[in-house]
């Protein structure tokens with residue numbers, strides 16, 4: 026295989042000074058734990074940041090103040106967000122083959138976001154198990170009405186181990202997203218899904234589910250297996266108590282912070298992550314890490330006194346997890362400007378070693394970034410993988426409107442071990458890997474703000 030040739034277009038777009046600046050950004054970001062310190066504050070001092078919570082609001086105010094301190098032009102843009110709070114969540118098998126009289130079997134579970142409540146003292150019903158939507162439909166209303174439906178779709182751990190964790194996730198998560206609604210449509214009393222996760226430590230993993238109007242929860246993989254084994258021997262009845270509440274909508278905030286471009290301030294490059302998290306853990310890998318990478322991008326440029334030619338816009342999105350109200354509000358406000366956006370970057374796949382980017386852009390845009398791959402080579406983050414899907418939930422609307430869009434690809438082999446569980450905590454983030462991510466985002470972002478021609482669309 027021959028080395029890619031440096032073309033005349035590469036040289037015009039990336040003159041020697043720009044390449045030197047990109048190398049300086051790399052060195053500076055790899056040698057500073059600014060992002061990690063910010064992540065420690067967001068996760069340990071502020072804590073879980075579920076949409077609508079006081080912590081989500083405090084986090085927005087904190088990030089805004091830190092970006093002001095860096096010298097950016099910052100605003101907090103209000104968004105109406107849902108506010109759902111977890112309550113009691115217990116379950117036990119109260120009838121099954123071989124049950125010792127006077128005992129029950131505990132089932133470990135957690136409510137899915139937006140779940141309805143059972144009565145305060147719970148409900149008791151037979152459990153029916155399906156692996157697929159087709160099996161549910163085949164059972165029909167007669168066998169589903171009044172029952173607790175368990176969707177037992179397995180997470181493909183071999184795919185995850187082989188580097189295709191997101192493919193495994195997208196296959197399994199359909200049942201978390203749409204299973205409860207499908208069960209409710211056939212009259213089910215409640216719905217359970219097997220946790221969508223790549224490790225089994227009897228941890229339940231929550232997440233968004235379409236509003237179904239019935240109680241809905243994720244059981245651990247171990248408890249799903251237990252129910253399946255006992256159901257093969259006869260009837261299984263469960264007592265289920267879930268008492269979450271849907272409170273009135275709240276005001277949340279997108280944090281938007283600009284480092285004004287010196288030559289083309291109207292042309293914008295977005296760097297972003299989402300500030301809200303689930304409530305069980307402290308939202309370190311999902312997605313405090315993405316927010317602090319974007320913050321560190323601005324911090325490095327300011328520390329090195331590198332003024333971008335186009336505007337660098339840092340966005341900490343609100344409410345990625347429960348419906349995307351933050352990105353929807355931003356789109357409603359700014360969609361008219363999207364033709365002048367040069368690119369949008371989001372990190373929302375954790376903080377492990379970066380491999381490169383998923384890119385939704387014209388093929389010529391990927392060619393134009395060859396010199397950036399050269400700078401990223403020593404980190405290893407050289408992949409520019411074309412995708413036809415927007416590579417980030419919060420930048421989806423920009424991407425669909427034609428803005429070249431980039432999602433950082435991290436090593437995802439362990440991401441779904443912790444994702445949306447109580448174990449999404451700061452210790453899961455390796456400081457040196459977070460620095461690699463911050464360097465990778467900052468290098469691409471500054472290349473996009475300062476390459477001579479804006480990226481082709």
Ligand SMILES: [Zn+2]
Pocket residue numbers: 299311312345373
């Ligand atoms: Zn996320």
